Structures are given as structure tokens and as C-alpha cells.
Amino acid sequence: MARLNELRDNPGANKIRMRVGRGIGSGKGKTGGRGGKGQTARSGVAINGFEGGQMPLHMRMPKRGFNVPNVKHYNTLRLDRIQAYIDSGKLDHKGVIDAEALIKAGVIRRALDGVRLVQGPGEFKAKKVTFNVYHASKGVVAAIEALGGKVDMPKAEETKADA
8 A cells, every 4th residue: 555655657658848958058048049149039929921021832832713702512322322222121112212312320420401412432232212302313313213213302302493
């Protein structure tokens, strides 16, 4: 049992702070690790991109393009990936496959602004599958409908009606 006069911190628990500018014998004397003279040897210096009065490079470069203020982010899924989840039994192909079903099966982590279906290198062979997604490519719609399934894209239809 440890006595009170024998209590110590664990080795490495307290690191001794480096005291700069305390003589050449300390290893961090004289300039204290700041080099010699000039603006950056002083305290309170923040010169990110400052070029001494000259117009900074990032301001000299031409500005181009346009930033979309409300850009949408979609989950893009290939049909062969969905087929793999159906084959493993994680995704039920008898019900409607939408964002909630895909999250529950672990195909996607979160819904974002919608799900987009694209054609992949693999083959889709699940019969009579109903998808409720934001967008699907023409090849995907053709492949699903050829197997007796259907693809509902309600948000895409709403935006066409608004235009």
C-alpha cells in the first residue's frame, strides 16, 4: 500500500515547459526559436498572403464562375449495389425502395436531398421492384421496367410542373 509521502504522478504525466530566451545553455536562448530580426520575430504578427504592400497573388488572379447558393447533394447509387443488398437479404425488394428503406438496410447513411439511380457495370435481376427516388437515368428506368418493376420520381415531376 502506498504511503502519502510516496505518492508520485505517473511517468510522463507532467511535461516540463520549455522556457525560451533563457541563455545559450538552455538550447532555446537568444532568439528563442524565432530566427533573427524582422516582422515575424515580433509578437502579434498575422501575415497570411500579405506581400508587403504589393497586391497579393490571390487578389491578382482573375475571378471566374459562379457559386450556386443552394446546391443540392444527392446519394448516387448504382443498380448492381442495390442488387447486392437484395441478394444478401438486407434490402426487401417486395416493398417500395426509397431513401428510408435504403437507410434502414445500410445502403446509405443519410438521405441528403434525394437518391439518384444510375446504371452500373453489374446486372440487375430483381423482379417487380418499385423505386421511389428523386432521379433515375433512362437506362435504369428501362432496365427496371423490363423486369416488371416501376420507378416513381415525384420530386422530378413537381419541378417540371413548376417550370
